[in-house]
Amino acid sequence: MAVSNKNASPVKIILPESEMPKQWYNIAADFKTPMLPPLGPDGKPISPEMMSAIFPMNLIEQEMSSKRWIDIPDEVREILFKWRPSPLVRAVALERLLGTPARIYYKNESVSPAGSHKLNTAVAQAYYNKIAGTKHITTETGAGQWGSALSYACTVMGLSCKVYMVKVSFEQKPFRKMLMQTWGGTCVASPTDQTNAGRSVLAKDPNCPGSLAIAISEAVEEAVSDKTGSTKYALGSVLNHVMLHQTIIGQETKKQLALAGEKKADVVIACAGGGSNLAGLAFPFCKDKIEGANIDIVAVEPASCPSLTRGTFAYDLGDMSGMTPLLPMYTLGHEFIPDTIHAGGLRYHGMSPLVSKAVQDGLIEARSIGQTECFDAALKFARSEGIVPAPESSHALAMAMREAVKAKEEGKEKVIVFGLSGHGLLDLVGYDKYMSGALSDFAPTDGQIAASLACAEGFPKP
Numbered sequence: 334m335a336v337s338n339k340n341a342s343p344v345k346i347i348l349p350e351s352e353m354p355k356q357w358y359n360i361a362a363d364f365k366t367p368m369l370p371p372l373g374p375d376g377k378p379i380s381p382e383m384m385s386a387i388f389p390m391n392l393i394e395q396e397m398s399s400k401r402w403i404d405i406p407d408e409v410r411e412i413l414f415k416w417r418p419s420p421l422v423r424a425v426a427l428e429r430l431l432g433t434p435a436r437i438y439y440k441n442e443s444v445s446p447a448g449s450h451k452l453n454t455a456v457a458q459a460y461y462n463k464i465a466g467t468k469h470i471t472t473e474t475g476a477g478q479w480g481s482a483l484s485y486a487c488t489v490m491g492l493s494c495k496v497y498m499v500k501v502s503f504e505q506k507p508f509r510k511m512l513m514q515t516w517g518g519t520c521v522a523s524p525t526d527q528t529n530a531g532r533s534v535l536a537k538d539p540n541c542p543g544s545l546a547i548a549i550s551e552a553v554e555e556a557v558s559d560k561t562g563s564t565k566y567a568l569g570s571v572l573n574h575v576m577l578h579q580t581i582i583g584q585e586t587k588k589q590l591a592l593a594g595e596k597k598a599d600v601v602i603a604c605a606g607g608g609s610n611l612a613g614l615a616f617p618f619c620k621d622k623i624e625g626a627n628i629d630i631v632a633v634e635p636a637s638c639p640s641l642t643r644g645t646f647a648y649d650l651g652d653m654s655g656m657t658p659l660l661p662m663y664t665l666g667h668e669f670i671p672d673t674i675h676a677g678g679l680r681y682h683g684m685s686p687l688v689s690k691a692v693q694d695g696l697i698e699a700r701s702i703g704q705t706e707c708f709d710a711a712l713k714f715a716r717s718e719g720i721v722p723a724p725e726s727s728h729a730l731a732m733a734m735r736e737a738v739k740a741k742e743e744g745k746e747k748v749i750v751f752g753l754s755g756h757g758l759l760d761l762v763g764y765d766k767y768m769s770g771a772l773s774d775f776a777p778t779d780g781q782i783a784a785s786l787a788c789a790e791g792f793p794k795p
């Protein structure tokens with residue numbers, strides 16, 4: 334049911350619970366050519382059994398599935414109902430501020446208990462682990478959004494959870510650690526001295542700020558070291574099943590745009606770290622695009638970690654020390670350590686293979702942006718719309734604002750939709766630094782990227 338203010342088009346569009354999607358959408362079924370398989374250390378496609386040391390078989394089946402629609406279990410839907418369907422909101426005040434004829438909508442995933450879209454897959458992954466008999470889950474986290482989402486989901490499903498948090502974010506965002514502990518999770522700063530992977534990084538650089546790739550190595554190592562099989566690892570992005578679980582976002586958005594009386598979206602924008610909120614919002618629109626719709630779908634990444642815009646499409650590891658399979662993806666090289674920007678969730682060297690394929694197929698266009706423009710946009714949004722965006726989400730916001738200004742210059746009434754993947758209420762240290770003029774922009778040089786990509790040179794070529 335659309336909620337509308339007087340005399341105007343609706344500001345927030347709320348779907349009834351009965352309209353929450355009952356299935357996830359798997360874009361792999363609609364690509365014109367098949368996905369390349371992940372490869373094992375021998376260069377051959379990995380088998381489900383090889384992945385079973387890390388993931389439960391029910392999630393491996395989803396990972397490898399080419400079925401277009403996959404049912405969402407009732408127990409998962411029941412928990413998603415706590416905050417879903419999430420609102421689609423028209424950013425009227427921002428439109429006024431920019432003086433644009435564009436209509437700007439944001440899909441507000443910050444309303445989940447953990448404050449971001451990450452809970453959509455955390456609940457699903459914890460559920461599938463529970464029914465497969467898992468007792469303990471390990472994971473990594475960048476900004477802390479994923480770690481807190483998984484801590485909550487594990488508590489709900491009666492599992493314990495250990496989170497390896499990238500050290501720079503651990504120090505920048507102490508409240509995320511406290512949130513994880515509040516939900517019963519354990520959080521440690523990675524690199525740690527608790528795993529071989531962590532110890533070998535610390536031996537080379539005791540002050541290493543950490544990276545998602547290192548934290549993944551540590552979490553996977555802990556999972557595979559438990560020979561009872563009751564510890565598994567969960568990833569908050571990148572893999573196919575994670576993209577799948579997020580597609581509830583875009584499916585809801587399409588219904589909400591129709592309720593708002595919009596015939597179509599002209600531009601759909603999301604930030605991209607490992608690709609999951611982008612996939613969630615964009616893949617249902619990509620389906621329309623595959624069927625002939627004219628939509629610009631934009632992935633926005635930080636200039637400091639530009640895997641899609643300056644990386645190479647190659648087989649590369651998902652982590653630092655080779656605990657994961659080789660994935661066909663855009664990558665900066667698994668040894669790439671990005672600068673310590675405040676959007677910690679976007680500091681990943683690679684990109685989801687499904688998103689990489691959508692970019693290769695021309696369904697999604699990639700752009701990069703610096704963090705100061707993002708914080709500037711975030712302040713404008715906070716001071717007009719009221720919500721303080723997560724630094725990650727501010728990348729999508731800043732690009733939406735660029736598009737809205739372009740629509741003004743062109744005198745076009747475009748419909749722009751962007752993903753507000755999370756709130757930034759626990760990221761205020763970054764805001765404080767920006768407001769006191771202490772933040773600057775970073776971009777790796779071509780030489781740095783080339784040097785980092787050398788670590789993937791020996792792997793099979795896609």
Ligand SMILES: Cc1ncc(COP(=O)(O)O)c(C=O)c1O
Pocket residue numbers: 449450475476477478479569570571604605606607608609610611677678679723725726754755756
């Ligand atoms: C709020 C928020 N948005 C976006 C991301 C990026 O992840 P992904 O590209 O998987 O959506 C993160 C990752 O931590 C996040 O916390």
